[in-house]
Amino acid sequence: MxxxxxxxxxxxxxxxxxEQDAPLAAAQTETAADTDxxxxxxxxxxxxSTLETNAEEYVKSFVQKGGE
Numbered sequence: 001m002x003x004x005x006x007x008x009x010x011x012x013x014x015x016x017x018x019e020q021d022a023p024l025a026a027a028q029t030e031t032a033a034d035t036d037x038x039x040x041x042x043x044x045x046x047x048x049s050t051l052e053t054n055a056e057e058y059v060k061s062f063v064q065k066g067g068e
Contacts, residue, residue, distance in 0.1 A: 050058060
């Protein structure tokens with residue numbers, strides 16, 4: 001019987017550890033999401049600045065020439 005009690009106690013400690021790690025995992029996920037948003041903003045800013053300086057040239061680069 002003592003062995004069964006020890007296993008139950010060990011399982012409870014594992015569950016407590018998971019509960020303690022949950023806020024840390026959520027914070028890391030939030031930080032990763034913030035990083036992704038910042039990277040996307042940087043790309044959009046780069047596109048915007050390109051279009052502000054030479055929009056006509058940018059659009060012409062996508063026009064097919066001579067059956068390409």
